[in-house]
Amino acid sequence: MNFRKPKGTKDILPKDIYKWHYAERVIRDVTALYNFSEVRTPTFEYTELFKRGVGTDTDIVGKEMYTFDDKSGDSLTLRPEGTAPVMRAFVENSMLNDAPLHKLYYITNMFRYERPQAGRYREHTQFGGEILGSDSFYTDVELILLAKEVYNRCGVNNFKVKINSIGKPDERNAYVAKLRDYLKDNLTALSDDSKRRFETNALRILDSKNPGDRTITDAAPKILDHLGTESRSRFDKVVNELTKLSVNLEVDFRLVRGLDYYTDTTFEFVSEDLGSQDALGGGGRYDGLIEQLGGKPCPGVGFGSGLERVLIVAEKNGFTFGEPNKPQIYFISLNDAARDKAFELMQALRKNNIACETDMLNRSFKAQMRDANKLGVKNVYILGEDELTKGKGQLKNMSTSSQSEVDFDKIAEAIN
């Protein structure tokens, strides 16, 4: 074993791939129901995009990016998140000129240099959705419903939606000042991490897991009490609508997301079946982002969700992801002439969309039967000397063990 996969990456082997296909199918079905269109953007972007879009103070940009110079000296970065690239594509392709509203989704891999742990990888897959062009509270609601539907169809029902609003930028700044004012007096009691955050990003102290920090922040001013009337009313409408649709909601004043571009609504789907990294997905509004990236002012809302995490919870719940593909018929050949005939018959069946398999190792009759059994095929078609002269093979049903002669050109109808 000389070569190993890089830390934090994974191989998805044939025995598991059908689960991924299933989940991807669900995502494509559900996004279609909500009239979202897929976008695919490059795996890497100019580094500046993420610095500008995500924010240099965030951990993602500050220490987690896979950044490198190409041969011309341009700084490129493997995408660490999905929203900034989609916004770049949206602006660059002047999509707003085609239509005033766009609903976009993606399923793609993301890269972040972090220490791997349960549910956290250096390369992971996210599916996400973005609604661009509308600031209607219905768009926030629709995205949450979309994600919820995907989870449900993957057998994931035991999660709750944490929701909060961090208001408009000026409301947020005013609130952060109040928060810092409150924390100032407790500064010595805060954890070292939070002391650091007090300087860099005081909002983040709210979601510290440190029990001491939590006791202090329990009594801190709440951002929801410091929103303007418009923001507050917007938040209430989102909450009311989701409650009406019986989404398992929890208003959480601690929910401040780690990306700089959020405004107003923020939300996160959390599941107790994950480890310490308990977020299935998260998102929020980002009404200033497109303008910040050089586009015309345009409201937007989006979310991203970790596919690995969805699969972890689904599997823990014992969800069955359909079945792996298997051939419908297995050809057993007892000599070279039969092998030749089998090969020819298989090609004809495959043209009729019938999945076939045969032995490629010149194995014994018994071994071929075993192979067919292990593959779980329903039918076996046996070709030997007698069958070749008769022009009929033996078709055996593996579950009933019944067997009958079937003409070479009647196989397709016989196995229906």
Added chain:
RNA sequence: GUGAGCGUAGUUCAGUUGGUUAGAACAUCAGAUUGUGGCUCUGAGGGUCGGGGGUUCGAAUCCCCUCGCUCACCCCA
């Protein structure tokens, strides 16, 4: 970046106070009389005991270093 736990066949694990050729189960492959799977029986292949160094007559077992994995902090999907 910080901390803790763990590394023995493909997989899950045994391996007694250091003592002969390191075991089991499952998986894989083959056979159980002539051309028939699942169950059963028999057999086979497969291990530098993560790697390196040290202690010892002798190390999977003790010590040191190193690599890897896992989980947690951090952060997030």
